[in-house]
Amino acid sequence: MRTVLHRIAMLIMREGRRMCSRPLYVFCMVIAPLFCYIFFTTLMADGLPTNLPVGAVDQDNTSTTRALLRNLDAFQQTHITAHYKDVTEARRAMQRGDIYAFYYIPQGTTADAIAGRQPRVSFYTNGSYLIAGSLLYKDLLTMTVLANASIGQQTLLARGATEQQALGFLQPILIDTHPLHNPWLNYSVYLSNTLIPGILMLLIFLVTVYAIGSEVKEGTAQTWLRTAGGNLPLALAGKLLPHTIVFFIMAAGYNVYLYLILGYPCNSGIIPMLLASFLMVLASQSFGIFLYGLLPSLRFALSAASLWGVISFSISGFSFPVMAMHPTLQALSVLFPLRHYFLIYVDQALNGYPMLYSWEAYFALLVFALLPLFILKRLHKALLHYRYIP
Amino acid sequence: MKLINLRSTLHEGLSDIFHVWSMEMRNVFRDAGVLIFFILVPLGYPLIYAFIYTNETVREVPVVAVDESHSATSREFLRRVDGAADVHIVAWAADVEEAKSIMREKGAYGTIYVPEEFNDRLAHGEQATVSIFCDMSGLLYYKALLSTCTEVSLDMNRSIQVERLGGATPRQSEVSTRPIEYEYVTLFNPQNGFASFLIPAVLMLIIQQTLLLGVGMSVGTFREKNRFLELSSIDEHHHGTFRIVIGKSLAYLMIYMLMGTYIACFVPHLFSLVQLADSWTLASFMLPYLLACIFFAMTASAVVRNRETCMLLFVFTSLPLLFISGISWPGASVPTFWKVLSWVFPSTFGINGFVHINTMGAALTDVSSEIRALWIQTGFYFVTTCLVYRWQIVRSLKVAGIKGNK
Numbered sequence: 017m018r019t020v021l022h023r024i025a026m027l028i029m030r031e032g033r034r035m036c037s038r039p040l041y042v043f044c045m046v047i048a049p050l051f052c053y054i055f056f057t058t059l060m061a062d063g064l065p066t067n068l069p070v071g072a073v074d075q076d077n078t079s080t081t082r083a084l085l086r087n088l089d090a091f092q093q094t095h096i097t098a099h100y101k102d103v104t105e106a107r108r109a110m111q112r113g114d115i116y117a118f119y120y121i122p123q124g125t126t127a128d129a130i131a132g133r134q135p136r137v138s139f140y141t142n143g144s145y146l147i148a149g150s151l152l153y154k155d156l157l158t159m160t161v162l163a164n165a166s167i168g169q170q171t172l173l174a175r176g177a178t179e180q181q182a183l184g185f186l187q188p189i190l191i192d193t194h195p196l197h198n199p200w201l202n203y204s205v206y207l208s209n210t211l212i213p214g215i216l217m218l219l220i221f222l223v224t225v226y227a228i229g230s231e232v233k234e235g236t237a238q239t240w241l242r243t244a245g246g247n248l249p250l251a252l253a254g255k256l257l258p259h260t261i262v263f264f265i266m267a268a269g270y271n272v273y274l275y276l277i278l279g280y281p282c283n284s285g286i287i288p289m290l291l292a293s294f295l296m297v298l299a300s301q302s303f304g305i306f307l308y309g310l311l312p313s314l315r316f317a318l319s320a321a322s323l324w325g326v327i328s329f330s331i332s333g334f335s336f337p338v339m340a341m342h343p344t345l346q347a348l349s350v351l352f353p354l355r356h357y358f359l360i361y362v363d364q365a366l367n368g369y370p371m372l373y374s375w376e377a378y379f380a381l382l383v384f385a386l387l388p389l390f391i392l393k394r395l396h397k398a399l400l401h402y403r404y405i406p
Numbered sequence: 407m408k409l410i411n412l413r414s415t416l417h418e419g420l421s422d423i424f425h426v427w428s429m430e431m432r433n434v435f436r437d438a439g440v441l442i443f444f445i446l447v448p449l450g451y452p453l454i455y456a457f458i459y460t461n462e463t464v465r466e467v468p469v470v471a472v473d474e475s476h477s478a479t480s481r482e483f484l485r486r487v488d489g490a491a492d493v494h495i496v497a498w499a500a501d502v503e504e505a506k507s508i509m510r511e512k513g514a515y516g517t518i519y520v521p522e523e524f525n526d527r528l529a530h531g532e533q534a535t536v537s538i539f540c541d542m543s544g545l546l547y548y549k550a551l552l553s554t555c556t557e558v559s560l561d562m563n564r565s566i567q568v569e570r571l572g573g574a575t576p577r578q579s580e581v582s583t584r585p586i587e588y589e590y591v592t593l594f595n596p597q598n599g600f601a602s603f604l605i606p607a608v609l610m611l612i613i614q615q616t617l618l619l620g621v622g623m624s625v626g627t628f629r630e631k632n633r634f635l636e637l638s639s640i641d642e643h644h645h646g647t648f649r650i651v652i653g654k655s656l657a658y659l660m661i662y663m664l665m666g667t668y669i670a671c672f673v674p675h676l677f678s679l680v681q682l683a684d685s686w687t688l689a690s691f692m693l694p695y696l697l698a699c700i701f702f703a704m705t706a707s708a709v710v711r712n713r714e715t716c717m718l719l720f721v722f723t724s725l726p727l728l729f730i731s732g733i734s735w736p737g738a739s740v741p742t743f744w745k746v747l748s749w750v751f752p753s754t755f756g757i758n759g760f761v762h763i764n765t766m767g768a769a770l771t772d773v774s775s776e777i778r779a780l781w782i783q784t785g786f787y788f789v790t791t792c793l794v795y796r797w798q799i800v801r802s803l804k805v806a807g808i809k810g811n812k
Contacts, residue, residue, distance in 0.1 A: 040711075044718050055726050058741060065739035110593065111768040112775075113758060116736065129585045136587040143595025144680075144765040146603040148736035150549065153590065160588045167585040184532045188566045189483070189559040192535045193552055198542040203735065206545060215722050222718045229714070314714050315439045322721045329725065330458045336600050337544045340464040342457065362543040369510055406439065406627065406713060 020250065026243050027254025031227075035258060044223050045262050052215045053270050057278060060204035067095035068148050070156075071106045071118035074099060078126040084163050088119065091155045103140075110142055117141040117152040119159075129167055147203070197281050197366050205280050209361055210334040212270050213293070214354050217300045218325030220263055224304025225321050227255065228395075229314030237399040248396045252388065256301055263301070267293035275365065283368025292360040292378065299353045299384035309391025312398035313405055328354035356380040419649055426653025433624060434657065439713070443620035448612055448665045455608050456677040462599030466494035467550045469516040470505040473498065477525035479562075483536065486558045487518060492550035505539075515547040516540040518555065528566065546600075594680055594766045602679050606764055607733040609669050610756040613662065613696070615724050617703040621658065622716030625707035632802050647796045651704070651788065658700045666692050674764060682767030691759050691773060694780035698752035701787030708794040731757040755779045 035041040072085050089096040097115065100106040106118040120138040128135035139156040141149040165186045172182040198205050231237040244251030271289050275282035282289065303324075308317040330336065331345060332354040338346055349355045356377040363374040371378075388395075434440050471484050488495040496514055499505040505517040517539040527534040538555055540548045564584070595602045627633075670692060674681045710716045730748040732740055737758070740748065748754040759776035762768035770777075 040715055040718060048722055052722070052726060055744070056729070059729060059744055060735055061741070062739060065736045068736055068738050107593070108772065111762060111766045112772045113737075113762060116738070125586070132585070134585065134587050136589060138589040138591060140591045140593050142766070143592040143598050144603055144606070144761050145733065145736060146595070146598065146600070147734060148738070149592060149595075150598070153592070157588075157590065160586065164584055164586050171585075180533075181531060184527075184530075185567065185570065187533060188528055188563050190533050190535050191552070191555050191559050192537045194537060194539045195542050195548055196539055201542075201545070201548075206542065211725060215725060218722055219718075222721065226714065226718055233714075318714055318717045319442060322717050326721065326724060327454065330455065334544065336459055337464050337546055339467075340461045340546070342460065345458060358543075362541075366543060367510075367541070373510055406437075 019245070023244055023247075023250060024254045024257070027240075027251065028258055030240070030243060031255045031258050034227075040226075041223070044219050045259070046266065048219060049212075049216050049266050049270075053212055053273055056208045056211050057204055057273075060207065063200050063202035063204055064093065065148065065151060065203075066092055068093055068117075068152055069097040069115045070094050070152060071098050071100050071109055071115040072096050073101070073103055073106050073118060073120045075102070075123040076121045076125040080126045080129075081121050084121075084159065085119070087162070088155065088159045091159070093151045094155045106140070110140070115142075116145055116148040117156060119156060197283060197368070202280075207334070208274065209280065209365065210332060210354070210358050211329070212274070213267070213296060213357055213361075214325075214329050214332070216263070216267060216270070217296060217328065217354055217357075218322070220259075220297060220300035221304045221307070221321035221325050222318060223259060224256065224301045225308045225314070225317045227259065228252075228305065228308045228399075229317060232312070232399060232402060233314055233404040235404075241399060248392055248399070252305060256305075260297060260301060263297045264294055267297055280365075282365045284364035284371070288364040288371050288374075289361070292357060292364065292381070295378060295381040295385065296353060296357050299356075299381040302385045302387045303353060305395070306387040306391055309388065309395035309398070312395070312402055315406070324352065328352045331355065332358045334358050350380065353381060353384050356384075422646070422649040423653040423656065426650050427656045430624075430654045430657035431660075434620075434661065437624065437627070440620045440624050443616045443623065444661050444665070447616050447619075448669060451612050452605070452609055452669060452673040455605055456601060456673065459599075459601035459604060460677070462597050462601050463492070464544075464546045464550055465491055467492060467516065467547050468494055468496040468514045469518055469551060470497045470499050470508050470514045471495045472500070472502055472505050472517060472519045474501070474522040475520045475524035479528060480520040480524050483520065483558060483562060484518065486562070487554055490554045490558065493554045502539075509539075509541060515543075516551045518551075531570070594682075596680075601677065602765065604734070605677070605679055606674065606761050607728060607731065607757045609673060610695070610760045611724060611728055611731075611753050613666060613669060614699045614702070614727075614751070614753045614756065615720065616665075617658065617662065617699045618706055618720045619716050621700070621703040622707045622710040622720060623713055625704075626710040626713040626716055629711060629798070629802075630713055632805060647792045647799070650799075651791050651795055655697070655700050655704065655791075658703075659696060662696050662700070666696055670760065670764070680765050683764045684767070684769065687763050687768070687770045687773070690770060691763055691777055691780075694777055694784055695752060695756045695759065698780045698783040698787060699756070701784060701791045702752050704791040705787050705794055708798070727751055727753050728757075730754065733757055733761065749779070752780060752783050755783070 070088075074081050074085060085096060088094055098109065100109060100118070103120055106115070106120070109115050110118065118140050120140070122135065122137070125135040125137060137160060139160070141153050141156070143149050168186050169182045172185060173179070177185070195201055231240050240255065241248065241251050244254060268290060271286055271293055274280045275286055275289065304321060307320050307324075311317045311320055331338070331349045331352055333341075333349065338349050338355075341349075359377040360374045363369045363377070364371065434444060473480050473484060484495060487493050497508055499508060502517065502519055505519070508514050509517065519537040519539065521535065521537070524534045524536070536555065536559065538551055540551050542548060592598055670688060707716075709719065729735055730740065730744055730751070731737075731754045732748075755776040759773045759780070762773050762776070
């Protein structure tokens with residue numbers, strides 16, 4: 017027992033020296049994740065984009081249409097930045113990227129509306145900027161419905177209806193929406209909660225593979241194993257323990273930052289998320305070991321780790337839902353640790369369900385943490401006999 | 407005399423450039439690691455992404471219905487919602503609690519709740535409410551549920567109004583229920599699909615990132631083996647650094663002209679994404695983009711010390727770069743500090759320019775600001791590349807000198 021502890025201490029010190037002697041470790045373990053925490057949360061600090069540039073083509077130009085555009089401008093997401101003389105000119109402005117949408121009011125709209133000739137207005141949004149386009153669509157539609165209602169209401173009130181009756185007539189069925197636990201539709205809540213752990217995960221994959229692979233590359237693998245008395249699990253544990261500590265501090269750091277400082281929804285309390293983060297660190301490190309054992313070439317293992325880490329963001333389904341993907345991909349998504357972390361986040365921090373509801377996802381992360389067991393033999397052979405191949 | 411001098415300089419310069427070019431070409435094609443980044447990733451990655459997003463939108467989002475009204479109108483409302491393409495009612499719950507427990511079990515992503523007094527209120531000519539509760543783990547669920555319910559309600563509102571107006575002719579009642587008609591057009595992405603929005607941006611990012619990785623790996627190898635020394639013989643000539651940089655970048659440019667054509671023309675076609683590009687506009691945009699990316703990658707490679715470290719340094723930047731470009735989080739809402747930082751990277755202008763040309767059919771004059779920015783970057787990073795290469799060569803000479811003295 018004493019020799020085991022002694023060996024672990026030696027391994028930790030050895031790894032500590034390696035980590036301190038290369039700026040690469042500090043960069044990948046601390047600087048890069050910190051940068052991303054700050055980047056994503058400050059980029060989307062507003063929660064929802066505000067004052068998106070919108071164009072107006074007002075060929076009618078009456079006091080009514082001017083009032084309508086003024087009201088539209090007052091909407092939080094919309095900011096009317098320019099007037100164009102016709103649709104072609106507005107479309108060109110959209111192609112240049114000056115505006116994300118425009119509102120078109122043809123000549124005679126006011127007169128036709130008053131005379132009951134039912135004029136037609138149009139609004140155009142830019143579908144290639146999906147978020148801006150959908151947000152503006154909502155504003156433009158609401159404005160049109162409101163304009164309709166105000167004309168209708170004037171007519172009805174003039175006929176002697178009460179305001180209540182007028183509303184009941186103009187909009188008999190009203191949809192009342194409750195976006196659960198993110199009522200502000202805050203994009204940073206929606207994205208940062210998965211982007212940030214995803215980036216940390218990618219970096220853990222890479223650093224773990226690099227830490228093991230560089231031993232082979234530099235021809236120090238045998239000294240490393242000797243320090244552990246030839247015991248590979250001990251060698252791995254001692255070498256990667258310092259990484260586990262640093263990465264867990266970084267993971268706990270974003271939990272504190274997101275949930276305690278920025279006040280993002282954390283309805284489960286922070287403990288289930290800290291547990292998920294801890295398991296995520298272990299799962300990612302183990303996945304890194306597994307990859308290197310499977311492909312004992314530094315370059316291949318790093319390439320595979322990059323591929324896995326980057327695909328995670330798409331296949332975990334936090335932006336585009338997994339249920340809408342091809343069935344093959346739905347099945348493959350369980351092979352990505354970020355998918356399970358995302359499911360835990362949704363159940364725990366976002367929805368505040370009891371932990372029992374997410375046991376499968378916690379368990380899945382644990383299974384990832386056991387992956388190295390399958391390749392120990394292969395890895396041992398690789399460390400002892402393989403030579404570095406560029 | 408002077409003419410001969412000029413001719414011999416020119417001849418020497420061209421042969422130096424050719425020498426560096428052929429050396430680099432050989433390096434690239436002999437190095438499986440670099441080939442992965444230059445050929446395999448650009449070929450394969452777009453296909454993976456297109457496969458993931460191939461369905462464009464979510465359909466049939468599972469929801470629970472709670473109908474406490476039990477009336478013909480409430481049943482019709484729910485039937486119409488169920489019939490729409492984007493929403494599918496998977497269960498009927500007795501109350502909201504039961505619906506919530508179904509959502510907890512992940513049987514559904516939303517609940518539509520029709521309260522008891524729904525029909526009475528309608529009968530009295532008052533406003534009746536339908537509540538929807540939506541799981542916010544994905545915004546697309548919310549969007550599907552909200553837009554479907556809104557559309558159905560607008561539709562039913564109109565028929566309720568027409569019914570109430572009784573005697574009026576259909577035309578009259580239409581006019582008084584909807585004095586202004588409206589039309590909504592989503593330009594450049596008729597389905598409002600995810601692939602048509604994200605893939606063009608990812609394609610441009612792949613060009614920049616694979617160049618960063620490939621050039622980084624090749625330079626890392628050079629530094630490990632101290633092969634900058636080999637270049638020093640050329641560097642001794644006057645303006646030798648220029649020749650090295652031009653020769654190498656020419657090799658990269660040739661490879662990426664092919665890969666760029668595949669990425670910018672073939673991939674969107676393969677997945678029938680919107681493709682409105684005019685070929686000349688696209689070509690005059692892609693040239694500065696490729697050059698800016700090449701020189702940017704050559705400059706950035708200065709931080710790569712070892713063959714493999716390029717992956718640790720560059721891979722994670724793909725996500726911040728995608729977001730900073732303004733394609734997903736709108737550029738107009740990117741804070742000034744990040745906006746200014748985004749001008750450092752060719753991908754910012756590359757993504758926006760390509761989306762404008764390919765997806766929105768912009769003409770050359772519409773993207774002139776992006777093209778100008780890319781040419782400025784090309785010039786700037788060309789100079790920095792020369793400085794960086796000069797520094798590497800001088801350093802490798804010193805290292806060799808120390809070794810030689812020993």
